[in-house]
Amino acid sequence: MAHEVRLPQWSMGMQDGQITRWLKAPGDPVADGEVIAEVESSKVASDLLADREGVFLCALVAVGDVVPVRTPLCLIGAPGERVDASSPAIAQGAAPVPPATPRPAPSTSSAAQVTPRARKLAVENNINLAQLRGSGPGGRIVEHDIEALIGQPRDETYSLTQRRGRIAERLLASLHGSAQLTLSREIDVTDLAVRRAALPFRAGWGDLIGYSVSRVLARHAPFNGTVEGDRVRASAIVNLGFAVALTDGLVTPVIHDAGSKSLRELAEMAAALVMRARSGTLRARDVDGGTFTLSNLGGHGIDAFTPIINPPQIAILGLGRVRELAQRDGTGIAWRQCMTVSLTFDHRVADGVPAAVFLQDLAQFVARPGNFEPA
Structure with missing residues (x-):
């Protein structure tokens, strides 16, 4: 039977998250611990990891959707398995959605794993990742690796609404929701x-x-x-x-x-x-x-x-x-x-x-x- 991958509660006060990118399409093989999606939550941009080996059957949440923690995001099953309408997630009204076509990371080899923040920095600074081996587990490229290549301090401008705004929202919700x-x-x-x-x-x-x-x-x-x-x-x-x-x-x-x-x-x-x-x-x-x-x-x-x-x-x-x-x-x-x-x-x-x-x-x-x- 298909296994549901749910949205974890990564951070303090996190109540929901937004799917920003699917990295798998229906029928793609999935390894245990492999990144299958990118998620933005209240305090951190995170990779969604598969918690078992199998085949990506379908996404249950579309790119751009904001859903509560522990919401089923996708189904992983065995090779040849089809989406079962009796799956708990489907039965509760979650319909399969076609994941957005995975966008290739800029100049990154297909084997390299890159965190969302590292990929964003690479794009902003026109850094070629094809020959770079990261310092994370298995050569995973992390933000620090890109910052080391940039080499110089620089000013940063960002939207309060996008970053700190959601953090403030969750902190206020915690304070207002309890004594x-x-x-x-x-x-x-x-x-x-x-x-x-x-x-x-x-x-x-x-x-x-x-x-x-x-x-x-x-x-x-x-x-x-x-x-x-x-x-x-x-x-x-x-x-x-x-x-x-x-x-x-x-x-x-x-x-x-x-x-x-x-x-x-x-x-x-x-x-x-x-x-x-x-x-x-x-x-x-x-x-x-x-x-x-x-x-x-x-x-x-x-x-x-x-x-x-x-x-x-x-x-x-x-x-x-x-x-x-x-x-x-x-x-x-x-x-x-x-x-x-x-x-x-x-x-x-x-x-x-x-x-x-x-x-x-x-x-x-x-x-x-x-x-x-x-x-």
Whole structure:
């Protein structure tokens, strides 16, 4: 039976996307992980990747159409298979549409894979891509490769409506669609910093706090889940999303069932997802199903900020930088390493006291380095 490829929710607040180009026509073979379309969403231009091998049967959405996330975009089936009218997408009223004739990328070899932003820069700067091997996986040409060829800084002019306008639209929708409240507190990470330095693998502060959140959230169900219309779905597992900044936007990969992962596994999975995000190779399963999100600006020197909820989730945690603070220690003063964490949550779902208790439990978990086993 034909398989539906749906529009993923790549970025925070993304609610819809626009098909800008189909790269496959009916009958074309499709490889698992191959780019089959280009999509523009609220915060990033992305490649739509096939999530299985087969044959492109038909497009269900025309170029230029704006559709909600998780909408079926096309059907992939077996060689010789025909479009079945009983397919769920067809049954729900999605009619096959003839994809626009794929436009060849300018001076690009047929074997080369090029991200949308890289292709756009190549056209603007008359760069021949035929002999260029990119720095992305499998020689994929990414934006950085084109910028390196340009070699000189230049002014940029762009439409606010096209780029930041849709981002502002989604942020306002998040704020207007929920009663957002933010609580902040300091957590002492002095002992955890020592534990982190002794780990036999690399783990960032985002990994350590993400690991902590995935354990603590199990005792604070109201903050782990989504709001769907007038109903709240409290999730039994933690699907931990985390914001990754790109040159032209923001995406939120998801570590599914993070509470079952060891610290090492979580750190390695996060690193792999960041790499895929920056190379433009995230798949639908890499961004779907988040129940709680982390946003980390500590690496940029920020102490505290007010993160905005990633709809339809209930809460998001912002992480500030680790800094030294003087604290009373008996009759003297001791310097402690501290981090400010800021929890933004939907006040319709939970009140301030449960949110404060969650942050208190998180601080207590972090203060016990024995909770962070490396295995």
